[in-house]
Amino acid sequence: MKICLITGSSGLIGSESVAFFADKFDKIIGIDNNMREVFFGANASTEWNTQRLIDTIPNFEHHAIDIRNVEELDKLFSRYTTDIDLIVHTAAQPSHDWAAQDPFMDFTVNANGTLNLLEMTRKHCTGATFIFTSTNKVYGDTPNYLPLVELEKRWEIDESHPYYEEGIDELMSIDQTKHSLFGASKVAADVLVQEYGKYFGMKTGVFRGGCLTGPNHSGTQLHGFLSYLMKCAITGDKYTVFGYQGKQVRDNIHSWDLVNMFWHYYQNPKEGEVYNAGGGRFSNCSMAEAIAMCSEITGKPMNYEYSETNRIGDHIWWISDVRKFKTHYPEWSWKYNINDILSQIYENMSKR
Numbered sequence: 001m002k003i004c005l006i007t008g009s010s011g012l013i014g015s016e017s018v019a020f021f022a023d024k025f026d027k028i029i030g031i032d033n034n035m036r037e038v039f040f041g042a043n044a045s046t047e048w049n050t051q052r053l054i055d056t057i058p059n060f061e062h063h064a065i066d067i068r069n070v071e072e073l074d075k076l077f078s079r080y081t082t083d084i085d086l087i088v089h090t091a092a093q094p095s096h097d098w099a100a101q102d103p104f105m106d107f108t109v110n111a112n113g114t115l116n117l118l119e120m121t122r123k124h125c126t127g128a129t130f131i132f133t134s135t136n137k138v139y140g141d142t143p144n145y146l147p148l149v150e151l152e153k154r155w156e157i158d159e160s161h162p163y164y165e166e167g168i169d170e171l172m173s174i175d176q177t178k179h180s181l182f183g184a185s186k187v188a189a190d191v192l193v194q195e196y197g198k199y200f201g202m203k204t205g206v207f208r209g210g211c212l213t214g215p216n217h218s219g220t221q222l223h224g225f226l227s228y229l230m231k232c233a234i235t236g237d238k239y240t241v242f243g244y245q246g247k248q249v250r251d252n253i254h255s256w257d258l259v260n261m262f263w264h265y266y267q268n269p270k271e272g273e274v275y276n277a278g279g280g281r282f283s284n285c286s287m288a289e290a291i292a293m294c295s296e297i298t299g300k301p302m303n304y305e306y307s308e309t310n311r312i313g314d315h316i317w318w319i320s321d322v323r324k325f326k327t328h329y330p331e332w333s334w335k336y337n338i339n340d341i342l343s344q345i346y347e348n349m350s351k352r
Contacts, residue, residue: 001083005029007067007117008091010046011036012217013133015053016255017088020263022057029080031091033064035109039098049216067091067113070120077124084125086266088259089117090133096180097311103181110185111192118196118204129203129269131262132193135186136168136208136278136320140177141313143168148317154247154286155317167251167281167319170208170274180313190274197272205265207258210278210320213341214255215348226252226290229302230345233294238303243310246287249317251279254336254344264329273328278320283337293339297346 004021008014009030018028030053037045053060065072077084092110093099099106114132121130147158157164174187190206197204217227232239258277265273278284285293291302326332336344 001026003027003029003080003084004086004088005031005084006088006090007031008089009053009062010034010050011090012214012255013212013258014088014090015049015216016214016259017090017262018053018057018060020256020259021086021088022059024263025086026059028057028060029076030060030062031065031067031076032062033066035066035091035093039093039095067116068108070116073116073120074123077120081124082127084128087117087121087128087130088262089114089131092133092186093182096137096182096313099180099182099185106181107185107188110182111188114189115192118192122196122200122202126200126202129205129266130193130196131205131207131265132189133212134190134193134206134208135183136210136276136315136318137179137183137313138174138187138190138208139168139172140174140179140183141315142172142177143318144316146317150245150247153288154249155244156249157317163319163321165281166323167278167321168276169321170276170324178313183313194272194274197270201271203269204272205269206274207261207277208274208320209258210251210253210276210318212255212258213252213345215344216255217345225250225287226342227345227349229290230294230342230349232304233298233300233302234346234349236303238305241287241304241306243308243314244316246291246306248315249284249286249319250315251284251319252338252341253277253279253283253334254341257334257336260335261325261329261332264332268329270328275325276320276322277325278318278322279334279338280320280322282334283341284319285338290342293342297342
C-alpha cells in the first residue's frame with residue numbers, strides 16, 4: 001500500500017492536497033483537529049471541509065490529532081510505517097498578528113509540531129518524501145528596504161533593480177530582520193526541515209509561500225486576505241485596510257498550483273531544498289486593486305475603511321521569483337491567475 005499523509009488536511013492547502021493526491025495513492029490519511037476555530041473563532045471552522053472530504057473522497061481517512069501530541073502521532077505512524085511514502089505538512093498557526101497573543105501556542109504548533117512530524121518520519125518511514133509549507137515571512141521585513149516606488153494603485157520596485165523582472169529569490173537573507181513571532185516560529189520549522197534533509201539525508205522540501213489562496217479558504221481578518229475580502233464584498237461587512245495607502249502588493253498562488261508544485265517535487269525529490277512558491281509576476285495584486293476586482297465581480301461597492309497603522313513586519317511589496325523551482329521542474333507552470341482565483345472564491349463562497 002502507498003499512503004500520502006497530510007497534516008492540516010481540512011485547511012486550504014491540506015484539503016487541496018487530499019483531492020489532488022486521492023487518485024495517486026491507495027490511501028490518504030488526514031490529520032486535522034480544527035485548530036483554525038481555536039485561532040480565529042467559529043466563523044473560521046474547517047469542520048465543513050472535513051465533512052466534505054469524508055463524503056467525497058472514498059480512500060480518505062481522517063484523524064483529529066494535535067501535531068503537538070507526539071504519542072498520538074507515534075501510534076499513527078507506527079500503524080502504517082513504510083507504507084507512508086509522502087508527508088505533506090500544512091498544519092500551522094498561520095497568522096503573524098495572532099502569534100503575539102500566545103507565543104507559546106504559536107511556537108509549539110509551528111516549530112515543535114514540525115519537529116514531531118520530522119522525527120516520526122525519520123523513525124517510521126525515513127525514505128518518504130516530506131514537504132513543508134513554509135512562508136515568505138521567513139524573510140522578515142527585509143523586502144521593505146528594497147528601492148520601492150509609489151504608483152497610483154500599488155507599490156512597485158524600481159525598474160533598475162534585479163528583482164523587477166521576476167521578483168524576490170531564495171538568496172535573500174532570513175537573518176537580521178523583524179519577522180513577527182509567527183515568522184520566527186516558521187523560520188525554526190523551515191530550518192529544521194532543511195536540516196533533516198541535509199543532515200540525515202532525507203527527502204525534505206521547503207516551499208516558502210506568498211499568499212496561498214483558493215476557493216476552499218476559510219478566510220478571516222487575521223489570515224487569508226483574498227478570501228476574507230471577498231466574504232466582506234458578498235456580505236457587505238466592513239473590511240479594514242491596514243497601512244501603506246492600501247497599495248501593498250502580494251503575489252497570489254492558487255492552492256491547486258501550489259499542490260501541483262508538491263507533485264512535481266515528489267516525483268524527483270531533493271534533500272533539504274528550498275523554493276519560493278507564489279504567483280510571481282503571473283498573479284499578483286495590490287490591496288487597492290483587489291478591492292476594485294471584488295467590486296467588479298460582485299457588482300456592488302466594497303464597504304471598507306482605512307487605518308494608517310500597518311501590521312508589524314508586514315510586507316509592502318512581495319512578488320516571488322519561482323525560477324529556481326522552474327529550473328528544477330521545467331514542466332510545472334501556473335494554471336490560475338488572480339482573476340481566476342477571485343472568481344472561484346466568489347462562486348464557492350456564494351454557494352457556501
